[in-house]
Amino acid sequence: MIDLLRKRRSVRKFTEQLIGDEILELLKETLLRSPSSRNSQACEFIFVDDKSSIEKLAQCKPSGASALNTASLAVVILARESQTVAWIEDCSIASILLQMTAQSLGLGSCWIQIRGREHSEEKTSETFVQEILEIPEEYRVLSIIAMGYPQNAPSGRPFSELDFNKIHLNIFPLRETD
Ligand SMILES: Cc1cc2nc3c(=O)[nH]c(=O)nc-3n(C[C@H](O)[C@H](O)[C@H](O)COP(=O)(O)O)c2cc1C
Structure with missing residues (x-):
């Protein structure tokens, strides 16, 4: 895992090569093996491989979704909010595990934030995605x-760029600005 993390970066431009079935099965297995708070297993996943749907999803917000323009696969990560207070945590864990497995299989990926983002003044990015994929409210x-x-x-980022000042021992340090 540390070797994967040392090389990990977001990828926003992809070739036209499609993802084979064997790899798709491993990606699905990864998602279903993700840990969840109280083992709620509330997350659900929509694999979108239809180019025209992916292109529509790329319109989910005015900026920050460009990685979808060339992606051969978009995995939408969602959960029924009433099932767990930890839906954000659970979906986040599934998201990053998917990205790491993808990397280990030679794929690249980019997280596109949907929650809390706006498609336009009238519509959230979430509503926009829900409408395209017929996801219940x-x-x-x-x-x-x-x-x-x-x-x-x-x-990957060089080791010398890592800010070890952000890691503390036993207690939060007193800072001059505090
Ligand atoms: C919660 C979260 C939301 C993100 N949302 C977006 C996004 O909407 N669009 C995008 O292009 N990248 C997004 N990213 C990727 C970050 O921009 C990226 O991880 C960060 O700039 C560091 O670059 P790196 O992943 O190459 O190390 C997101 C990452 C995280 C963890």
Whole structure:
């Protein structure tokens, strides 16, 4: 895992190569193995591989969804809010695990934030996605993971850029600004 993390970066441009069935099955297995608070297993997942639907999803917000323009797969991550207070955490864990498994299989991916974003003044990004994919209102959409084979894989962040000042021992440090 640490080797994967050392190389991990968001990928926003993909080739036209499609994702094979064997890999798709591994991605599905990953999602269903994600931990969830109180084991609610409330998350559900929509695999969108239809190009025209992915293109529509790319319109979910004015900026920040460009990775969907070339993605061969979009995985929409959602949960019924009434089933668990931890739906954001559960969907987030599923999202990042999906991204890490994708990377381990040679794919690239980018998290597209849907919850809390706006499509326009009249419509949230969530409502926009719900309408396109016919998702009932009680299901909350956290993210869409745009995926595909990377056009150019960005290199991981160098160790020297990591800010170890953010890691504390036993107690939060007193800072001059506090
Ligand atoms: C919760 C979350 C939401 C994100 N939303 C978006 C998004 O809507 N669009 C996008 O292009 N990238 C999005 N990203 C990717 C971040 O921009 C990216 O992780 C960050 O800039 C660091 O770059 P890196 O992943 O290459 O290390 C999101 C990442 C996270 C964790």
